[in-house]
Amino acid sequence: MKKKIITSKKKKAMASLLKKKTRDCLEEKVRQQTDELKIRDGQLKRGADREKLGADREKIAQEQIHIRTKAMESASDGIFIIDAKKPDFPIIYANPAFYGLTGYSKKEVIGQNYFLLYGPNADMHVLDEIKQIISQGRSFYGELLKFRKNGEKFWSLLRIAPVRDTKGNVTHYVGIKTDTTLMKQRNLEIEEQREELLHVTRVGKLAEFVSSLAHEISQPLTAILSYAQAGQRMLKDREPRLREILQYIINDDQRAAEVIRRLRSLLKKNKPAFEPLDINALTNDTVTLIMPHITAKNKIIKLELGSGLPMIQGDRIQLQQVLLNLISNSLEAMEDSKDSHELLIRTSLRDADTVMVQVKDSGCGIPQENMKKLFAHFFTSKPDGLGMGLSISRSIVEAHGGHLEAENNPDRGATFYFTIPVNRDNKL
């Protein structure tokens, strides 16, 4: 019975500590100490030495303060405390990470107005906004461009929260700042890669489009030229004015043909740059690029990457383009379905000479009547589709000596898969 009471008190002690977030060790220690204290408290109620209890309490309180201080000093985020009762926001504490982050020394920081540390280049509007928010007893959360003491820029994720006394009055503000510069840079790099890939895809689509168009137009131009030349020969020496007109038709036909020839050479596909590639690394890179899109659509992507796969020989950008196309098709297939979320990408060795990549979705699947036309130019089942994605993907895969195929899954959705021959020179 007694044990139970202690447990419930213990929980209360824990709950209040949990607010201080993830300090498991600390909690454990405090809990033990609290238990100890309570047991002794019970013993002392019978008139034992109350002075000793006071000393013990003092000691435990000291230890708690010590641990918390140590924890703050060890944190890798910059932590600082501002006195809220003074009008000029003086900093009364900052941890070592804060000094490291800002480049200021302890002397320069303690007692200093927090906002002055932002330097002369700071955005005053933002600072006023922060001041206003915290003065109202609310928390601030935001990412700002800041300057170190030496003028160096860095991105800081800043959180400032009010600290209240027992009456609810704001006595201090506690702030945490995290350097997000590297993270930002990485995101920027990913964004650039994605742009590059999109550009290549757009150019590829355009080239394929122009090529198909050029072929379609060349046919009638061929016929027109031959008809006109035949007409000229039939007239022989008769009807000089009609012969002249036929000559104009011939000239303009050849002019049109020249335009098409130039257009075609302008968009001539760059020769693929073949290099040894690790298909798993390529898959990972591609997924990283499209991850924000997947998250935004509330879908999950699962990777089953075969281990020890041999290197393949291929064009990195082109193969990424294929994979990206298959992934975005799958996402679209799952768009309208509320209960299908999962997309699976699997890499494996199909046989000793062939690596296979499968993209499996749980979407609407492919209607039987579309199966045959799936890879044809200009075939699309999407209202705003061009019908180029899969046909280009297939020609890329075939240029690599592989195959791109599709099939419906036995349960639901479809699987697209492509094979690429193993690079024999680098075979394991």
Place this chain on the structure above:
Amino acid sequence: MSVNVFIIDDDESVCRALKALLMTYDFEVRTFNSAQNFFDTVAHDDPGCLLLDIHMPGLDGWEVQKRVLASGSDRPVIFISAEKKDDATDRALKAGAVGFLQKPVNGQTLVDLINGIKD
């Protein structure tokens, strides 16, 4: 005796126009909209040269030429195609063809090529 020319192109208008043109040069011209159609109608030892489009549904130009060779025929073949890849002429000659012309084909060039075969 006039020279026979066979044309295979899936575009009917192209066939008709080339035929009209070549007839003014006194060739004997027959046109086919598919390779199958040609193989079904013309015996492999029927004399005459073949104008062959490359991009066609079903058997494409390259495959047709292979089949012509495989049948033991010595029929001269001229490829005509809208698309001209850099190595197309080389590839055509290596495959045993007489030449490669890009569409639209200039009449005189084509006729010169056909007449060159006879020598």
